[in-house]
Every structure is written in C-alpha cells, then in structure tokens.
Amino acid sequence: MTVANHTDNRAGRLYVISAPSGGGKTSLTRAVIARLGEGGRIARFSVSYTTRAARAGEVDGVDYHFVTREVFEAMIARGEFLEYARVFDRYYGTSAAETERWLDAGQDVVLDIDWQGAAQVRERAPQAVTIFIRPPSRQELERRLRARGSEDEAAIQRRLAEADDELAHADDYDYQIVNDRFERALDELTRIFERTA
Numbered sequence: 268m269t270v271a272n273h274t275d276n277r278a279g280r281l282y283v284i285s286a287p288s289g290g291g292k293t294s295l296t297r298a299v300i301a302r303l304g305e306g307g308r309i310a311r312f313s314v315s316y317t318t319r320a321a322r323a324g325e326v327d328g329v330d331y332h333f334v335t336r337e338v339f340e341a342m343i344a345r346g347e348f349l350e351y352a353r354v355f356d357r358y359y360g361t362s363a364a365e366t367e368r369w370l371d372a373g374q375d376v377v378l379d380i381d382w383q384g385a386a387q388v389r390e391r392a393p394q395a396v397t398i399f400i401r402p403p404s405r406q407e408l409e410r411r412l413r414a415r416g417s418e419d420e421a422a423i424q425r426r427l428a429e430a431d432d433e434l435a436h437a438d439d440y441d442y443q444i445v446n447d448r449f450e451r452a453l454d455e456l457t458r459i460f461e462r463t464a
C-alpha cells in the first residue's frame with residue numbers, strides 16, 4: 268500500500284510550506300498554527316529528522332529529532348519516511364508514521380520542508396496543500412540571512428545557493444505568499460488555511 272492511499276483518506280489535512288531559509292517561514296508557520304488554535308482548529312507542526320548538528324537554542328525532539336547518519340540511513344532502508352531530502356551533506360526527513368497518526372486523529376499537519384520533499388509529498392499525497400513563501404527580493408533575503416548573525420560567510424553563501432535552488436521551484440506550489448510584512452503575510456497564510464479546511 269502506498270502512502271498516497273494512506274494520507275489522502277485521513278481526517279486531517281496535510282500542508283507543505285517551503286521557503287528559502289531566512290524567508291521567515293518558521294515564525295509565520297508557528298504564528299498561523301497558534302492563530303488557528305485560537306479558533307479551536309488543531310494543526311501540528313511536524314518535527315523532522317535531521318543529521319545536521321543542533322544550532323544554539325535548538326532542542327532535540329522540539330525543533331528536530333537530531334540523529335546520526337547511520338540512524339537516518341537505517342530509517343530510509345526501512346521506508347519510514349513520508350519524504351526525505353539530502354541537502355549538501357545533511358539529511359532531512361518526515362516520519363510517515365508520525366504524520367499519519369496526527370492525520371488519523373483529525374489534526375492538520377504542517378510540514379516545513381524543502382522543494383525536494385514537497386515534490387515527493389505531491390506524488391504520494393496529492394491532496395496536500397502546498398504553499399511557497401517568498402522573500403520580497405533576493406537582496407532582502409541576503410540582508411535577513413546576515414542579520415541573523417549566526418553563521419559564517421561560507422554558510423551564508425551556501426544558504427544563498429540553496430535559496431536560489433528553492434526559488435526556482437516556487438511555481439510548482441498551489442499558493443505563493445510574499446513575506447514583505449509579517450502581519451500581512453500571516454493574514455494571507457491564515458486565509459489559505461481557512462479556505463482549504
């Protein structure tokens with residue numbers, strides 16, 4: 268049985284949100300989940316598995332499940348991922364079982380994943396709603412990445428290269444939102460969730 272059959276008939280709805288990092292995706296996603304909760308609608312932010320090292324302040328099991336490459340590759344071999352991607356030397360993936368559990372419970376699940384993962388979800392769960400969040404411009408994205416101050420120049424250059432890669436796939440998504448002002452983008456994102464409930 269494929270995951271497509273699994274996810275599509277479940278009670279909750281699956282959402283995919285992608286954006287170049289530094290695009291404000293995580294804050295927007297957390298804010299929309301909080302806002303929907305005020306109306307009684309439960310949406311879960313899926314916690315991905317990754318082989319990258321935790322950044323300062325990140326908590327295992329909250330921001331990511333941080334695992335070794337051996338563990339991640341064993342999970343791939345057992346078919347445990349709804350989708351996964353390799354970005355440079357790091358793996359990122361979404362647990363199929365965890366996602367299905369929440370969907371079965373009638374809760375919406377929000378995946379914050381890259382374009383490679385989004386393409387796999389589109390194949391396996393065609394009813395998923397996919398949303399791409401764009402920075403107002405590439406210059407603004409670069410400014411935001413530098414303002415974070417958490418990474419060295421090489422890492423920033425790598426993020427910019429990843430961002431270009433990500434932006435090249437924006438047209439594949441059901442919806443695109445420009446994150447020019449946080450509140451405006453949040454309103455737009457909320458409306459998409461309301462429309463697709």
Ligand code: 5GP
Binds near residue numbers: 316319350354385
């Ligand atoms: P970061 O290292 O900044 O936390 O994330 C880098 C990129 O990996 C982001 O674009 C994020 O959306 C993506 N990502 C995070 N988790 C997953 C996942 O489970 N699957 C896929 N395909 N991408 C992910």
